[in-house]
Amino acid sequence: MEILQRVEKPWGLDDFLLRPCCGLLSGSNVWKIFHMQFNGNTDASSARYWNDIAELYQKETRISTSDFHYGPLLPGDSQLELLPNIGKNSGGIFQCLEIGCGAGQNSIFLAKQGAQCVAIDISEEQLAHGRKLAAKENVNVDFRCVSMDSLQEGAWEPASFDLIHSSYALPFSADPAKVISDCAAMLKLGGTLLLTTGHPLYAGEWLDIGDGEDGVFLPDYFQLEADVRMSMDDKTMNAAQTWPISQIAEWIYNAGLVIERLLEPAPLPIPDMSKKEILEKVPYDSKGWRALYDQLARIPVVVIFKCRRA
Numbered sequence: 001m002e003i004l005q006r007v008e009k010p011w012g013l014d015d016f017l018l019r020p021c022c023g024l025l026s027g028s029n030v031w032k033i034f035h036m037q038f039n040g041n042t043d044a045s046s047a048r049y050w051n052d053i054a055e056l057y058q059k060e061t062r063i064s065t066s067d068f069h070y071g072p073l074l075p076g077d078s079q080l081e082l083l084p085n086i087g088k089n090s091g092g093i094f095q096c097l098e099i100g101c102g103a104g105q106n107s108i109f110l111a112k113q114g115a116q117c118v119a120i121d122i123s124e125e126q127l128a129h130g131r132k133l134a135a136k137e138n139v140n141v142d143f144r145c146v147s148m149d150s151l152q153e154g155a156w157e158p159a160s161f162d163l164i165h166s167s168y169a170l171p172f173s174a175d176p177a178k179v180i181s182d183c184a185a186m187l188k189l190g191g192t193l194l195l196t197t198g199h200p201l202y203a204g205e206w207l208d209i210g211d212g213e214d215g216v217f218l219p220d221y222f223q224l225e226a227d228v229r230m231s232m233d234d235k236t237m238n239a240a241q242t243w244p245i246s247q248i249a250e251w252i253y254n255a256g257l258v259i260e261r262l263l264e265p266a267p268l269p270i271p272d273m274s275k276k277e278i279l280e281k282v283p284y285d286s287k288g289w290r291a292l293y294d295q296l297a298r299i300p301v302v303v304i305f306k307c308r309r310a
């Protein structure tokens with residue numbers, strides 16, 4: 001079967017992240033060279049990359065603080081109902097930690113429900129947006145610049161948190177198994193890890209094979225290609241990695257956590273929704289993601305694990 005055309009890859013999380021890729025994909029050799037030059041994320045390169053794009057990310061993406069989001073165009077927790085009961089814990093205030101928080105909209109949402117929230121990120125620029133937003137919303141969130149790859153440097157006691165949550169930050173980790181086992185150690189007994197990460201199918205390339213047919217081409221499910229991006233100033237590469245679902249489940253199992261739920265959510269029916277409904281029901285939205293709706297409606301962009309420390 002002849003492939004007529006590569007369609008823009010269902011690329012990163014954000015419309016502006018499409019920028020470096022569309023051109024490169026039209027000359028696939030250039031893309032391969034770009035890939036070969038990349039040696040993996042470090043704390044320093046991730047901080048540079050995210051500092052560079054933080055402003056645009058926060059400007060171009062509408063992220064609600066009135067619901068808990070799981071990713072682009074997806075239903076929020078008001079519909080998925082995965083969050084534990086914030087009011088219920090072993091006594092005292094419900095303690096939450098967000099990993100790779102960006103501007104911490106999910107932490108701000110939880111703080112509004114009365115939880116005590118710590119939110120970490122590698123990018124000071126992202127954190128600065130978070131601090132401003134929390135002040136505007138009149139809630140307290142303890143924003144800290146800590147890498148998820150060195151969670152112990154946060155100096156938290158083991159078993160400190162009722163809930164650890166993360167939305168699309170794990171793909172940027174240099175050591176995801178360690179992130180998950182560190183999270184497990186920091187959870188109280190009975191505590192919840194709510195982990196949203198990239199779906200492995202999303203590592204595929206969207207191909208138009210003619211006659212109105214298109215779909216995902218995934219060369220190797222067991223060795224998934226990283227999604228390598230270039231910063232706006234063309235100086236720093238950063239990669240988002242996905243893994244087979246069974247691999248992530250194995251890390252969770254090895255960390256001593258029990259998986260209670262596993263979701264591959266489909267987007268809300270955006271084309272059939274009014275502006276008002278979208279504002280109310282879609283907590284994470286951008287023009288760029290709307291342009292990819294047809295792809296998102298056919299392959300999951302994220303996988304969500306709800307896990308408990310038993």
Ligand SMILES: C[S@@+](CC[C@H](N)C(=O)[O-])C[C@H]1O[C@@H](n2cnc3c(N)ncnc32)[C@H](O)[C@@H]1O
Pocket residue numbers: 013043046050063099100101102103104120121122123126146147148149166167168169172173174
């Ligand atoms: C796609 S954004 C998601 C941000 C936020 N969770 C949201 O849903 O808007 C990924 C975030 O991970 C952060 N990040 C990347 N590498 C990190 C690391 N090693 N430690 C902590 N945060 C990191 C980035 O700075 C960025 O804010």
